[in-house]
Structure formats: structure tokens, C-alpha cells
Amino acid sequence: xxxxxxxxxxxxxxxxxxxxxxxxxxxxxxxxxxxxxxxxxxxxxxxxxxxxxxxxxxxxxxxxxxxxxxxxxxxxxxxxxxxxxxxxxxxxxxxxxxxxxxxxxxxxxxxxxxxxxxxxxxx
Amino acid sequence: xxxxxxxxxxxxxxxxxxxxxxxxxxxxxxxxxxxxxxxxxxxxxxxxxxxxxxxxxxxxxxxxxxxxxxxxxxxxxxxxxxxxxxxxxxxxxxxxxxxxxxxxxxxxxxxxxxxxxxxxxxxxxxxxxxxxxxxxxxxxxxxxxxxxxxxxxxxxxxxxxxxxxxxxxxxxxxxxxxxxxxxxxxxxxxxxxxxxxxxxxxxxxxxxxxxxxxxxxxxxxxxxxxxxxxxxxxxxxxxxxxxxxxxxxxxxxxxxxxxxxxxxxxxxxxxxxxxxxxxxxxxxxxxxxxxxxxxxxxxxxxxxxxxxxxxxxxxxxxxxxxxxxxxxxxxxxxxxxxxxxxxxxxxxxxxxxxxxxxxxxxxxxxxxxxxxxxxxxxxxxxxxxxxxxxxxxxxxxxxxxxxxxxxxxxxxxxxxxxxxxxxxxxxxxxxxxxxxxxxxxxxxxxxxxxxxxxxxxxxxxxxxxxxxxxxxxxxxxxxxxxxxxxxxxxxxxxxxxxxxxxxxxxxxxxxxxxxxxxxxxxxxxxxxxxxxxxxxxxxxxxxxxxxxxxxxxxxxxxxxxxxxxxxxxxxxxxxxxxxxxxxxxxxxxxxxxxxxxxxxxxxxxxxxxxxxxxxxxxxxxxxxxxxxxxxxxxxxxxxxxxxxxxxxxxxxxxxxxxxxxx
Numbered sequence: 001x002x003x004x005x006x007x008x009x010x011x012x013x014x015x016x017x018x019x020x021x022x023x024x025x026x027x028x029x030x031x032x033x034x035x036x037x038x039x040x041x042x043x044x045x046x047x048x049x050x051x052x053x054x055x056x057x058x059x060x061x062x063x064x065x066x067x068x069x070x071x072x073x074x075x076x077x078x079x080x081x082x083x084x085x086x087x088x089x090x091x092x093x094x095x096x097x098x099x100x101x102x103x104x105x106x107x108x109x110x111x112x113x114x115x116x117x118x119x120x121x122x123x
Numbered sequence: 124x125x126x127x128x129x130x131x132x133x134x135x136x137x138x139x140x141x142x143x144x145x146x147x148x149x150x151x152x153x154x155x156x157x158x159x160x161x162x163x164x165x166x167x168x169x170x171x172x173x174x175x176x177x178x179x180x181x182x183x184x185x186x187x188x189x190x191x192x193x194x195x196x197x198x199x200x201x202x203x204x205x206x207x208x209x210x211x212x213x214x215x216x217x218x219x220x221x222x223x224x225x226x227x228x229x230x231x232x233x234x235x236x237x238x239x240x241x242x243x244x245x246x247x248x249x250x251x252x253x254x255x256x257x258x259x260x261x262x263x264x265x266x267x268x269x270x271x272x273x274x275x276x277x278x279x280x281x282x283x284x285x286x287x288x289x290x291x292x293x294x295x296x297x298x299x300x301x302x303x304x305x306x307x308x309x310x311x312x313x314x315x316x317x318x319x320x321x322x323x324x325x326x327x328x329x330x331x332x333x334x335x336x337x338x339x340x341x342x343x344x345x346x347x348x349x350x351x352x353x354x355x356x357x358x359x360x361x362x363x364x365x366x367x368x369x370x371x372x373x374x375x376x377x378x379x380x381x382x383x384x385x386x387x388x389x390x391x392x393x394x395x396x397x398x399x400x401x402x403x404x405x406x407x408x409x410x411x412x413x414x415x416x417x418x419x420x421x422x423x424x425x426x427x428x429x430x431x432x433x434x435x436x437x438x439x440x441x442x443x444x445x446x447x448x449x450x451x452x453x454x455x456x457x458x459x460x461x462x463x464x465x466x467x468x469x470x471x472x473x474x475x476x477x478x479x480x481x482x483x484x485x486x487x488x489x490x491x492x493x494x495x496x497x498x499x500x501x502x503x504x505x506x507x508x509x510x511x512x513x514x515x516x517x518x519x520x521x522x523x524x525x526x527x528x529x530x531x532x533x534x535x536x537x538x539x540x541x542x543x544x545x546x547x548x549x550x551x552x553x554x555x556x557x558x559x560x561x562x563x564x565x566x567x568x569x570x571x572x573x574x575x576x577x578x579x580x581x582x583x584x585x586x587x588x589x590x591x592x593x594x595x596x597x598x599x600x601x602x603x604x605x606x607x608x609x610x611x612x613x614x615x616x617x618x619x620x621x622x623x624x625x626x627x628x629x630x631x632x633x634x635x636x637x638x639x640x641x642x643x644x645x646x647x648x649x650x651x652x653x654x655x656x657x658x659x660x661x662x663x664x665x666x667x668x669x670x671x672x673x674x675x676x677x678x679x680x681x682x683x684x685x686x687x688x689x690x691x692x693x694x695x696x697x698x699x700x701x702x703x704x705x706x707x708x709x710x711x712x713x714x715x716x717x718x719x720x721x722x723x724x725x726x727x728x729x730x731x732x733x734x735x736x737x738x739x740x741x742x743x744x745x746x747x748x749x750x751x752x753x754x755x756x757x758x759x760x761x762x763x764x765x766x767x768x769x770x771x772x773x774x775x776x777x778x779x780x781x782x783x784x785x
Contacts (some may be wrong), residue, residue: 022525022566023610028479028596032617043616071479071596073530 002049004089142202198226223266274360284312284673286466293694295343309413322578359670370451375417379448383434401503517623541628719763726755
């Protein structure tokens, strides 16, 4: 297993190699219009250890609605994988506590980013 | 030297040979086979010992034969692999050379020694002890002959689909009587419902109905429809089967299919044969070519078989031949059977379990079998599919692959036939509705049969089907249209399309009631619920119970070609038994010393094979059922039971050899 996939597994307990790229997660996702890359493609990038996976906006558009997780035929919690990607990106900044009052243009920030920033201290 | 001679004083008349196998490097790397030979030669009963690369090879077997003749061996040991591999091989060598096969024993120095140890010194010591222990056993072995029992030269085939029909005909054509038991009112199974069959597109009925008719008229086949297996007792060659035959309420011998009863019957219910897409009466025939060729009464739907509630179909001016018989009763039929073929087939996975596709809510989201009926010239749409909601011919249609298959939430396995039958559906539909737009949502195209790839190519090229690679996430109906959420994973575009009708290629699951039947027959079920073959390559049509064979989709999802091939294979295995005069059984079975037996019945409770019965307050072993496991021997408090060639004396001297006391 590649390092990126290993890191995703540590955080989400999901093995991206279980994915057979059927696209069900992308087919059911309501917000793909806003995404530069479809969810199943992001998983394909992680399988190939392509760090671009962390630069795509997909995981930040993801609203954690869990439709993808509910319908994944390989039983993958795709939303948890998206969360793992957010965590990997956020943790690059180290253990800095966020101060909501100091965030500029907070209304432009995806809500899920705030959640992810809070969750980085889970572990 | 004198000490050695003294040691070699032989307390037994037995002359034992020992053959130590290298098994290439498997044994020789870890065990010093030369030392094993040297050491075993010190045993007083051993008159010959040698080692060789592969004792199981022809030259290896010749070494044994030569030693038996030249040294007049009374028995021999092969120190080699597990007896489950080559015990039979070496016992056959004994037999050909005039020795009793039970004077050959195996010392397992591979699985129980070289494969599991690294220290060569200690592994060699262990090999010597294992071999010595086998010598101690063989010098005390009795010469035994296999137990022979007679058999009933009759086969039972369970399931009247194409698999059961093929197996029954093969056995019956070979001259043996067959009882064919079918749960439904007619034979034919799922194949009778199909329009045309891939990849040749020959019409299913044209292939199947002559076979059904052959079954009906075959003098060697007793056909029991509306019948179920109640229980199965006995063993290979000697099964006793009880069959429950439910009443048909119409005598097939008298019925002339005039249809007057159907016309007068006031009750209509949905037709199972048409997968709920048409109506039938309470007295009906599933389809005109059904076998037996007769109506039957569906008691659940019938108003009541007496003149007060209804009873119209039985009136003499309606049923002239007086075939309708309200007094028909359930019958219990008993049969003595030699071999059994289980061919109980499959059913489609219940689409209600896949809520996001809405087959239970939306009329125009149908199953693949329903579409098959719509395509059938004899089906409810008379050959041109119309959508169930408004009877209009759909112009845009979507086929959804892998519905319930390859899915952890439903069936993790691939159902094997859906890719190709969905392609067939697309092609047949395009022929009927040339201006149709056809979408086929797939994950991978798995067309893995002879000529299937050519067929898929033909469909792609001729029918102009839009093959879209991506699993469908959601199907719902809005404003009279079926809406599909999909994705094209090759173009990386999410797709939302509207179609007139969607067809779900549902997974194949084992037929309802298979667990119950399997437990009655003491055969196994695999992790997916299908019948378990004994070995996928060595024994693909055998169940773990001798004399019971498997055929068709009851064993795994498969197409018609593979099904009939497997059915013929099962029939041929069955015939291999039916053509024998006697059946052989291992003679190393338990025996009871009736003088010592106190009739406590403990042995009966531990016997896993039901081989022991109490007769005149004494235990008696039915030898042909005994598998020689020894559970009764170690349980008996009176020491009254022993196992042939595994006597207490043998076991204790083997143990002494293992712990170094001999």
C-alpha cells in the first residue's frame, strides 16, 4: 500500500484499494457540478499515490451527506475517505488551534473545513 | 556385531519393507533420509529399507514391487506425504503385487515433519519415530477386504429446470430408471420463460420443449410435479427418499386442454409465469407447452370447490372428460434410490432489497426476467415490449448491470450471465424498435463464454447501444419518466438521463428452501448460499456426501451452456455408480464385542454417521455407514468396541514408538 493510501487508512480505516472504480459515489453525488474532479477519480488518484488528490477541491465541496458511503458496493465509507484527505491537508499546518474570530471571510469558507479543522485534534 | 544380531532377533514373522521418499526437496532438505533408512533397518521386523527421489513415480513404485517379490515382504511402509494424497496409490501397488492393501501404511514425514520443522537433526529424529510407529502398526494389521454392498439402480433428480431435465434424460437414456421431482406444476424452469438465448439467439422454447416432451414420454422417467422432498435417509447406493406430492385437482391423464374450465373460472390473479405482467385464472396452465400437459387449481385463489361457493369448472358440461377432481389428496411417495442429482436452480434477487432503484415502487422499473417475458412472442406483450404503466412502446430504455451483484451489501459475487443477457436484451429490443435509444450502464463487461465476446461486439456494432461505464446510483420516476443518476467513468462526467423504462439485471441467488433441502440431504452450502462442491477441480459435481451430485445454478450462477454441461457431467458420475454391481466401503470400521457390550447407548449418541443401532440391547454397527472415526471406541466404558486395524494394542505400540520406548 502506498504512503498516501496508508495515511488515508490510518485516519479513516478505509482501504482505497477495495475500490473498483464503478463510479457509484460520483453518480449519486449532488455536488459534482462544483467539483473539479469526481469522487471516484480522487480515489483513483490516491490508489496511484498522486498527491494531486490533496489539491483537488472535491473533498472541500463534499458535504458529508454519506450518500456515497451508503451505496458503495465495496462497502467503502467514501465520505470518511474525503474527511481523511481534508485532515491530511489541514494537519500539514501543524497543531495550531483555530480562532474563528480571526478567520477572514469566514462565510466564504466551506463549513466542512471548519469541522475538519476542529477534528484534527481528535488524534 | 553380536549386539546388532541380538537386537535383530525377530519376535514376529512379519517382513516389513520401508521406502523413504525425498519428495524432491520437500522432505530431503529437512530430513536426512539416509539416516532414517539406517535407523529403521535396526527394527526387528524391517528386512528392507531404501530411500528414493519420488516413491510415487513409476520407477519408485517399481522399487516397492521388486522388494515385495525379492524379499517376500509381508507389508511395507512408505514414509512420504499425507496418506490423503497417495495412500491409495501405494495400496494399489500392494494389491498388484499380491499383498493385501491393508498391509501398506504411510508415515507422514512431509506435512507432519519436514514442512513444519527447520532443525534437520530433530526433524530426522521425528521422521525415524514416525516411521517406526507406522512399522509397529503395520505388523499388527489384519488383512482386510473392502465391504461390498448392493445398490438400488435408480436415480433421483431434484429440480425440473434445464439442468434436471438434461441429467434425467442422460441417465434414463443409459437405461436406468429416474425419478424426477419438481416443486412447481411444470418442468422447464426459468429457461421456459426466456425469449431467445445468447449467443446464438436460438429460441429458448424450440430447444427446451422437445426435451420437456422427451421427459414426459420417457419410459424410464417417473415425473413427479408439485412435489417436494420430505426426507432422505441412507447412504450411497441405498437412499430411502420420501416425497410429498401435492394435489393438482386436475387429472393430467383425463385433461384434454379444452380451456372450458379456464373460460368459466371467475377468479383472476397475477401470473407467476409472466412474472406478474399478466393475469391467469385460479384454474390454469402456466404456459401451453407445460409438462405435464394439464391444468391445475391454485387452491389459494380458488373460491371454493363446492357448488355453493363456485365449483363451476367441475360441472359436467364444462369438464367433459371429468378431469377436475376436487377430492385429489396429498400423496406421500417412497422411493429406494441409488444416486441423487440436485438441480434446484436459482431465483432472481428480490429487487425490493435495493431501495434506491425503486423496482417495488415504479411500474416502469422492471426485472430482467420481466423484460424477457415482454420480449417473448408468447409473452404478455406478444413480442413487442410495452411499458407496464401505460402500455406504450418505450423509445428510450436503460439496462442496469450488476444489480445486487458484485456488491457487499447484497451479493459479493458476479452473477456471470447478466452482461451477456443484457446485451441480448438490447439487441432484440433494437430489432423490434429500430428507432429506440438504448443505454446500458455497466461496471465491467464480463462476457466469458465461448463466442460471447463476438456477441457483445455484434450488439455494440449493430444495435448502437450506448454503453456507459459506471454504476447507477439512483432510479426514480418523475412526470411519467424514469430518471437515472449515473456516471460515465471514462469521460468523467456525471449523467442524469430520462428514459421510458429501466430494466434491472438482478443477481442470481440460490432457490428458496435450498438450506432446508441441503440439511435433509446432509450436503453443504457455501458462503454465498449455493451448494458446495467437494473440490472445485478434482470433484466439481460431487457433494461431500457420496452418491449426491450437483448440477446447474444451484451450485453457482451459470448460463445454459455451462448448466447442461454440468448436468451431463453429474449424470455421467451418477451412471458410474449405477453401472456397478456392488459398492465398496472401507473395511476399517468399528466392531462390537457383544459379550462386553452393556447396551448403555453412549456410542449411539457420539456416532456422527448414525451407524450404530441397539439390537437386542447390544450395539450393532452398520458397517457401510461407519467411516472409522473411532468416536465410539474411545467413548465405550466397557471397552467393547474396537476399530479394525486401529486396535488398542496397535495404538499403544505406536505411541511407545513415538515416545522412544521401542
